[in-house]
Amino acid sequence: MAERVMQRRSWAEVLTGAIVLAVAALFLVYALGQSGRSLGLGAGGMTLTARFDRIDGLTPGADVRIGGVKIGSVVEQRIDPQTFLAVLRMQIQGDIHVPDDSSAEITSDGLLGGKYVALVPGGSDRNLADGGEIKITQSAVSLESLLGRFIFSVTELNANNQRNPEENAPANPPANPPANPPAPAAPPARP
Template sequence: MKGRSIAEVLAGAVVLLVACSFLAYAVTNSGRSSFSGPALTLTAKFDRIDGLAPGADVRVAGVKVGSVVDQRIDPQTFLAVLTMRIDASLRMPSDSSAEIASEGLLGGRFVSLVPGGSERILADGGEITITQSAISLESLLGRFIFSMTEGQPNRNAQTPGSAPAGAPAGGQAPARP
């Protein structure tokens, strides 16, 4: 009985060790580490930020350059205000835009910055004024389904006073000989 108990404890320890090593690998290679080095703080206001949380990536041309550090509601406009920290070596033009994008149909959301062409550069604490909010997949599918069913007449519906298919007009049963 003692030999079996020691074997079970060792097997459990091996399982825990493997699980901890997988967890450590996932944390170190997830790409979600906080941005290090000098950073620039920018804000942007959006109508919707569905599925975007603090810690989400901020990307330029698909490359991670920072992360979302805070989100709040502006009490005057009721818009979502995102605070982002990006690499300070990036000189973002003042007419740059920010949009909330998705990694795929089921993927997470991130902020995509699109540099503008202005000579003026955003300073620390600056605001990106050109924004595009998150697009709701459920809303798009609902609109598509509604538009497809709205234009189609109901083929099974009968107009008042009409007889079902195969029945004689007037609504009376056919006479039997």
């Protein structure tokens, strides 16, 4: 009797494990479908490259977008040993025709969002071929660098104000400073 109970329990455990694995596989398929990896970018896609001074915060797998719509992803990043520029290789959908005078810029999804490559189509009649290079690029803007410059300029401005207070005073101070307005009268008491 005890053996039958154990057999039923082990079959129940095997069945439960199989259901858990099936649900996990469904979640994996769903996640891959939602991430854009199933856009068919590998087959029939097109590869483009672009060179940037800086690609701070951009990682392989980052989106490539036109007008905010994902059309591909970054598949490789490396340094050109001669120019020391960052070279990105991007895989985009094969049905997207990118004019040869288009530009690429590294942008972020908001103040704390991730980075992506934004393609801005040009007006040329000729399109980039598979393996083509986007020549016009704008590198990533470093938030830390901008903040550092702002703090430095404010500190420098304050230091100049403390050294030369006369130079920073208004050129024509008002002749008669405004008088203090009279205090408002108290409301009349109600009987």
